[in-house]
Amino acid sequence: MLPKKNVMLGLAFAVVPLFQASSTVLAADAPAPAATPTVTAPAPVAPPITDPVKLRERGQILALSCSGCHGTDGKSASIMPSIYGKTTGYIESALRDFKSGARTSTVMSRHAKGYTDEEIHLIAEYFGNLSKKKN
Amino acid sequence: MSISRRDFNKLLVSGVAGSAFGLFGMSGTSLAVGGAKKHVVIVGGGFGGAATAKYLRKLDPSLAVTLIEQKLAYITCPFSNWVLGGLKTMKEITQTYTALRTKHGVNVIADRVVGVDAAKGTVKLAGGRTIGYDRLVVSPGIDFKFDSIPGYSQKIAESKIPHAWQAGPQTLLLQRQLHAMKNGGTVVICPPDNPFRCPPGPYERASLVAHYLKTHKPKSKIVILDAKEKFSKQGLFTKGWDRLYPGMIEWRSATGGGKVLKLDADKMTLETDLGGVKGDVINIIPAQKAGKLAFDAGLTNEKGWCPVNPSSFESTLHKGIHVVGDACVAGAMPKSGFAASSQGKVAAAAIVNLLRGQDPAPPSLVNTCYSLIGPKYGISVAGVYQFSATGIIDIPGSGGLTPADASDDQLEQEALFAEGWYTNICKDIWG
Numbered sequence: 001m002l003p004k005k006n007v008m009l010g011l012a013f014a015v016v017p018l019f020q021a022s023s024t025v026l027a028a029d030a031p032a033p034a035a036t037p038t039v040t041a042p043a044p045v046a047p048p049i050t051d052p053v054k055l056r057e058r059g060q061i062l063a064l065s066c067s068g069c070h071g072t073d074g075k076s077a078s079i080m081p082s083i084y085g086k087t088t089g090y091i092e093s094a095l096r097d098f099k100s101g102a103r104t105s106t107v108m109s110r111h112a113k114g115y116t117d118e119e120i121h122l123i124a125e126y127f128g129n130l131s132k133k134k135n
Numbered sequence: 136m137s138i139s140r141r142d143f144n145k146l147l148v149s150g151v152a153g154s155a156f157g158l159f160g161m162s163g164t165s166l167a168v169g170g171a172k173k174h175v176v177i178v179g180g181g182f183g184g185a186a187t188a189k190y191l192r193k194l195d196p197s198l199a200v201t202l203i204e205q206k207l208a209y210i211t212c213p214f215s216n217w218v219l220g221g222l223k224t225m226k227e228i229t230q231t232y233t234a235l236r237t238k239h240g241v242n243v244i245a246d247r248v249v250g251v252d253a254a255k256g257t258v259k260l261a262g263g264r265t266i267g268y269d270r271l272v273v274s275p276g277i278d279f280k281f282d283s284i285p286g287y288s289q290k291i292a293e294s295k296i297p298h299a300w301q302a303g304p305q306t307l308l309l310q311r312q313l314h315a316m317k318n319g320g321t322v323v324i325c326p327p328d329n330p331f332r333c334p335p336g337p338y339e340r341a342s343l344v345a346h347y348l349k350t351h352k353p354k355s356k357i358v359i360l361d362a363k364e365k366f367s368k369q370g371l372f373t374k375g376w377d378r379l380y381p382g383m384i385e386w387r388s389a390t391g392g393g394k395v396l397k398l399d400a401d402k403m404t405l406e407t408d409l410g411g412v413k414g415d416v417i418n419i420i421p422a423q424k425a426g427k428l429a430f431d432a433g434l435t436n437e438k439g440w441c442p443v444n445p446s447s448f449e450s451t452l453h454k455g456i457h458v459v460g461d462a463c464v465a466g467a468m469p470k471s472g473f474a475a476s477s478q479g480k481v482a483a484a485a486i487v488n489l490l491r492g493q494d495p496a497p498p499s500l501v502n503t504c505y506s507l508i509g510p511k512y513g514i515s516v517a518g519v520y521q522f523s524a525t526g527i528i529d530i531p532g533s534g535g536l537t538p539a540d541a542s543d544d545q546l547e548q549e550a551l552f553a554e555g556w557y558t559n560i561c562k563d564i565w566g
Contacts, residue, residue, distance in 0.1 A: 057496055064190070064480040065501035065519075068473055069552075071559045072193075072566070078555035106537070106549050107503060107517050114501075114519025114533030 059126035062119055066127075074127050088128025095120045172199040173490045176258055176268035178248050178428060180204030180232060182211075182472035183460025184274030186479030186564045188241045195487045201266065202235065203258070205247040209565070212333060213472045214557050215302035219310055220343030221350070222510060228302065230565040238566075251432040253453040270486050272448075273434065274460040274475065275426025276301070277332050280439075283362075283422035284325070286398035295400055296417045299340075300332060312416045313347060319354035323405060323414035325395055326361050327422040330440070332461050332470045334367035335516070337420055339506040342372065345380040346509055358412055359386040360405060361393040362422070367469075368506060368514055370539055375508035395419075425462035432456065440464045445527045447485035447495040448478055457482045465500075466527030468520055474502045476564055498522050502534075505553035513550030514541075 049055050063074075066083060070076050074083030083091060097103035099112035099120070115123065175191055177184045180202055188202040209230045217223040235241040250259040257267050279298060281288050292298050292305070297312075299305040313322070322344055326337035341357050348355040365388070366372075376384045387393035392409030398419065404411045424430075424439030434441045434450050441458040443450055445466065448457045459482050460475035468474045477500045485495035500520040507513050518534040520527050537549060 054496075061481070061484055061496050062499045064484070065477060065499055067480075067563045068476055068501065068560050069503055069556050072563045076555070076559055077562050077566075078558035079551055080555040080559050106545055106552060107515050110517040110533060110535050111501070111503075111519060112533075114530040119499075 055122060056126070058119075059122035062115070062123045063126040066123070073130055083127045085131050086127065087131070088124045090124075091127050092121055092124035095124065172197065173269045174199045174201065174267065175270045175272065175486060175490075176200075176266055177202045177272040177274065178204075178258065179274035179276060179426070179460070180206070180209055180243070181274055181276055181460060181475065182560075182564060183276075183475035183479045184272065185209070185230075185232075185235060186476035187272050187274065187457075187459060187483050188235055189239050189564060190480045190483035191486060192239045192241055194483055195490075196240070198487070198490070199242070200240070201242040201244060201268075202232070203244045203246055203248055203260065203266075204232065205245060205261075207231070207245055210302040210306070211472065211561065212300070212302045212336070213560075215299070215306045216336065216340045216343045217507065218306055219299075219313065219340065220346045220507075222343070222346075222507075225307065230561055232565065234566050248428060251428075251456070253432070253456060256455060268455075269490060270455055270457065272457045272459060272479075272482060272486070273428055273432065273462070274458070274479070275428040275462050277423045277461045277470075278426050278430075280422040280424055283327065284395050284398050284419055286400060287419055287421060291398075291400050292419070292421075296398070296419055298420050299418060300336075300420050300423075309416070309418055313344065316352065316355065316415045318352040320352065320415035321413065322348070322355065322357045322416045323412055323418070324357065324359050325405065325417070325419045326359065326363065326366065327420050328362040328389075330470060331420070331423045333472075333504075334469050335372075335504060335506045338366055338368065338372045339508070340418070341384055341386075342375065342380075342506070342508040345376070345383050349380055349383065355383075357384045358414070359384065359393070360395050360407060360412060361387060362389050362395070363393075364388045364390065368516060368536060371514045371537055372506075372508065374539070375512055375514070379509045379512060423461075425458075429458065429462045434458055434462075436464070445522045446481075446498050447489065448482040449485070449489075457486065466520070466525075467518065467529045468500060468502055468527055469504065469518075471502055471504050473504060473560060474500070476560065477501050479564075500527060503556065505549065505556055507550060507553055509550075511547045511550050513537075513546060513548075513553045515549055515553070 049058055066074060070080050070083050076082040095112050098105055098108040101109055175198055177188050188200050191198055191200045211228045214223055214228045218225055218228060232243045236243045247261040248258050249261050257265050259265050297305045297308040299309040324337055324341055341359055345357055392407045395405045395407060397406040403417060404413045425435050425441050429435050429441050434452055436442050441450060441463045443458050443463045448459050450456045450458050459478040461470040481498040481500060488495050502518040503515060505513055505515045514537040516536050519530045521530055
């Protein structure tokens with residue numbers, strides 16, 4: 001019954017021209033994960049990070065965005081799924097699948113498309129470590 | 136200039152503190168020794184300010200954090216439309232500061248700031264105290280330009296024609312009026328021009344007022360007199376109105392007779408290019424500007440909003456003062472509670488770094504706004520943002536709206552998630 005993901009997104013973006021979505025960006029969502037959104041972003045600020053402390057800090061900054069819907073530290077108090085308690089591998093593959101559209105969602109695919117694969121990895125690692133530490 | 140004096144004082148203080156630590160063989164920079172704790176003061180306990188307070192303590196427990204908010208409890212604007220629709224009570228949308236105080240060690244002071252001395256790094260409270268800070272965060276929310284509609288005023292808003300755009304007594308006034316209205320009455324809603332708090336909010340309000348009317352007073356109608364040519368989530372709202380409330384809601388664009396030229400409060404009539412529109416209940420949401428404190432502290436630009444550095448939300452007009460939430464100029468981000476909390480977290484992380492003498496890390500910002508059209512009919516807009524040379528921008532290809540052809544199941548799921556979102560974001564901020 002459900003129409004294909006890309007078709008749905010195409011329609012949504014057509015309604016709101018504010019979002020600078022183009023058909024090329026949408027097409028790029030299909031299989032090749034490396035070539036997604038940030039390519040077209042003007043002058044990304046962050047140079048590649050290698051220092052492990054800085055990487056963790058970057059993971060934390062990114063992960064703070066998640067708690068607005070999923071609860072502080074990813075611990076949900078409502079119908080929203082908890083991120084806390086899940087492994088790095090699980091979170092990473094879930095986010096990648098939301099991003100590619102392999103996993104259907106209401107809002108998560110729109111969010112996941114905002115992060116590079118490297119950022120998805122850092123987010124997953126942050127929550128994965130958090131769960132390990134406090135369990 | 137004043138700022139350099141403050142920086143000099145800070146250097147002096149940290150120099151002294153440093154040598155004292157040296158004497159006692161301590162290596163910590165600013166940890167819990169006497170008055171050497173770094174102190175961050177936050178003014179305003181809404182989505183932006185409270186999130187900043189909680190996350191400062193979470194990210195660096197060695198910080199002393201003071202939150203100044205005159206209200207003892209905070210009634211959220213998000214979900215206040217649900218109250219109008221009869222789906223929530225005021226109690227359910229009231230947040231308190233208990234957990235910030237007891238669980239997170241935030242010093243919460245119920246008072247009002249009457250002055251900010253950026254040069255000295257102090258704030259003065261109505262109660263008479265003066266409090267010093269190393270960094271100040273202001274989250275003053277919005278204030279109204281009542282004169283954006285001739286004939287309207289704060290006095291009329293408080294007695295007869297509410298804006299209900301700050302939740303609380305205004306929400307209750309509008310609710311009482313809707314309850315008292317006869318079946319077959321007309322509700323007029325007047326949304327403002329951009330930029331304003333919660334872009335989809337006036338249209339969610341129309342939806343949930345329609346839900347109330349359909350349930351209790353089905354012969355009634357709603358007229359939206361808009362100051363704009365288009366509005367947030369327009370296609371989704373229009374479709375939802377056609378499906379759930381056919382014929383009940385009339386929306387007029389500014390040039391299609393929506394622009395309000397004048398209010399006659401005594402006659403409960405709004406003058407437009409297409410003649411007078413009489414309402415049994417009128418809800419005017421006036422044009423907006425940053426909250427009063429932002430003006431008093433000299434943090435606003437010529438448009439009445441606060442320009443900030445997007446990587447730290449530090450004011451570009453006053454060093455050492457950060458502005459988060461609806462009052463700040465945040466590029467592509469809408470003025471929403473969620474955006475305010477995201478900015479609060481970024482500001483908190485930046486302040487932790489700045490107080491350690493480090494640069495702020497590159498920010499990552501996000502927004503998710505749910506709107507309810509009916510109890511089982513939810514829609515959303517999402518955005519992921521980054522800092523670029525031109526300010527805060529949408530990350531291309533991300534974010535966007537509920538698909539226009541979403542199934543009934545998806546719409547129902549979004550309505551459930553809206554409620555789950557509210558529970559979690561409030562707990563993330565005040566819990």
